[in-house]
Amino acid sequence: MTNQKNFKSDNLCSTGVPPVIVPLHQPAVAVFSTTGRRDARPTASRASDAGRAVVPDGPHRNSSSKIQNSKFKKENSSTRHQSPATRHGRLAASASPALWLGRWIGVLAVVLAAIGNLNAQITLAGWDINGQNSSATNPLSANTTASNISVGGLTLGSGLSASNAGSTFGGSQWYGNSTIAGDASAAAANNDFISLTLTANAGYTISLNGISAYNIRRSSTGPNSFLWQYQVGSGSWTDFGSTITVSGTSASGNNQSAITLNGISALQGVSSSSTIGLRLLGWGATGTSGTGFLNQFQNGDDFIITGSVASTSVTYTTWTGNGSAGTWSNGNNGQFGGAYANDLGNTVTFSGTGGTVTASGPVQAGDLVFNSDSYILAGSVQLGVGSITTNGSITTNVTANISGSGSSGLTKAGAGTLLLPARTPTQARPRSMWAT
Numbered sequence: 001m002t003n004q005k006n007f008k009s010d011n012l013c014s015t016g017v018p019p020v021i022v023p024l025h026q027p028a029v030a031v032f033s034t035t036g037r038r039d040a041r042p043t044a045s046r047a048s049d050a051g052r053a054v055v056p057d058g059p060h061r062n063s064s065s066k067i068q069n070s071k072f073k074k075e076n077s078s079t080r081h082q083s084p085a086t087r088h089g090r091l092a093a094s095a096s097p098a099l100w101l102g103r104w105i106g107v108l109a110v111v112l113a114a115i116g117n118l119n120a121q122i123t124l125a126g127w128d129i130n131g132q133n134s135s136a137t138n139p140l141s142a143n144t145t146a147s148n149i150s151v152g153g154l155t156l157g158s159g160l161s162a163s164n165a166g167s168t169f170g171g172s173q174w175y176g177n178s179t180i181a182g183d184a185s186a187a188a189a190n191n192d193f194i195s196l197t198l199t200a201n202a203g204y205t206i207s208l209n210g211i212s213a214y215n216i217r218r219s220s221t222g223p224n225s226f227l228w229q230y231q232v233g234s235g236s237w238t239d240f241g242s243t244i245t246v247s248g249t250s251a252s253g254n255n256q257s258a259i260t261l262n263g264i265s266a267l268q269g270v271s272s273s274s275t276i277g278l279r280l281l282g283w284g285a286t287g288t289s290g291t292g293f294l295n296q297f298q299n300g301d302d303f304i305i306t307g308s309v310a311s312t313s314v315t316y317t318t319w320t321g322n323g324s325a326g327t328w329s330n331g332n333n334g335q336f337g338g339a340y341a342n343d344l345g346n347t348v349t350f351s352g353t354g355g356t357v358t359a360s361g362p363v364q365a366g367d368l369v370f371n372s373d374s375y376i377l378a379g380s381v382q383l384g385v386g387s388i389t390t391n392g393s394i395t396t397n398v399t400a401n402i403s404g405s406g407s408s409g410l411t412k413a414g415a416g417t418l419l420l421p422a423r424t425p426t427q428a429r430p431r432s433m434w435a436t
């Protein structure tokens with residue numbers, strides 16, 4: 001219990017005091033080993049292997065433990081639905097290696113898909129057309145705009161005239177006029193389209209995923225054919241999707257399927273120097289007063305562009321390690337390969353050949369990961385996330401003052417050994433402690 005208390009509150013640098021050996025292993029990591037074996041014992045049993053002083057329960061419990069344990073329970077549950085033969089591995093003996101490989105690839109694909117979903121597509125721009133009309137508002141600003149981008153509102157091409165049909169955005173004067181005629185190029189030449197733009201802010205890129213299902217409304221003499229095009233920067237307009245034909249003329253319009261854009265490389269990772277333009281060409285009207293609109297058809301945003309926004313800034317957070325002593329401080333290279341920038345979200349990794357690293361400042365990081373033996377971390381570090389990972393059969397000696405502002409305390413992960421300085425019994429308070 002002494003060690004446990006020290007681990008929580010005594011992250012102080014106490015020169016000359018032997019370090020306390022804190023966790024020799026991390027139970028959660030042991031749950032899913034690289035061999036695929038799972039510890040079937042209850043979490044408490046696994047945790048007890050390390051001694052309760054290592055990774056205490058309660059606020060000290062690593063959140064990753066909860067996630068891993070949750071996954072463990074889920075898999076265990078599925079195991080109960082398998083046949084006894086499967087549970088005891090006889091299926092493995094009867095199945096070909098290729099079959100098993102295929103199954104594991106399948107499992108891997110599911111896991112990767114889940115990870116991909118974590119990298120969730122967001123609404124880059126969304127318009128709620130309810131109550132809108134182009135006679136009142138043109139361009140029509142987006143109701144939803146993703147962070148770190150700017151969105152140019154829905155805009156009528158100069159060949160169109162604004163029109164108010166209630167909860168629509170579009171107009172009249174589409175190409176075709178007195179005969180059902182025309183095509184995309186003629187519509188483009190006559191500026192008969194609805195357009196919008198997306199531009200990444202400096203330091204970011206935009207990747208388009210798609211256009212969500214939406215609705216097109218037309219009047220009986222309005223355009224009956226539409227086609228989407230994109231433009232990147234000053235490049236040429238390029239078709240995407242196929243020609244859309246619509247016939248219904250009621251206020252409920254014509255529902256349109258979602259359009260996928262993530263296969264168009266030109267629309268992925270577009271930097272702030274290139275504005276992305278999208279436009280919906282329309283033609284086939286039979287009268288100048290015939291109208292065509294993007295239409296209200298659901299609660300909230302009716303016309304939505306999805307995608308992702310990524311930062312282009314480079315962060316230097318891996319100490320390459322050459323065995324020499326070095327100083328880790330804000331704005332300096334150290335052995336990071338570039339200037340380290342204080343950030344309480346940084347995962348700072350120590351690799352290469354371990355040596356003494358003196359943190360000066362204090363420096364700020366989210367959490368620390370040690371991948372090489374013989375690192376000694378001295379000085380003063382403020383952690384935002386509050387975990388220290390020692391991977392593999394290594395020993396990491398942290399003599400630095402470790403401080404943080406989180407309420408979840410400091411956690412340790414990884415199979416290696418982490419040495420922290422002890423607190424003498426006569427000390428009323430550590431020089432630095434985790435605020436709780």
Ligand SMILES: [Ca+2]
Pocket residue numbers: 128129130296297298299300301302
């Ligand atoms: Ca709506």
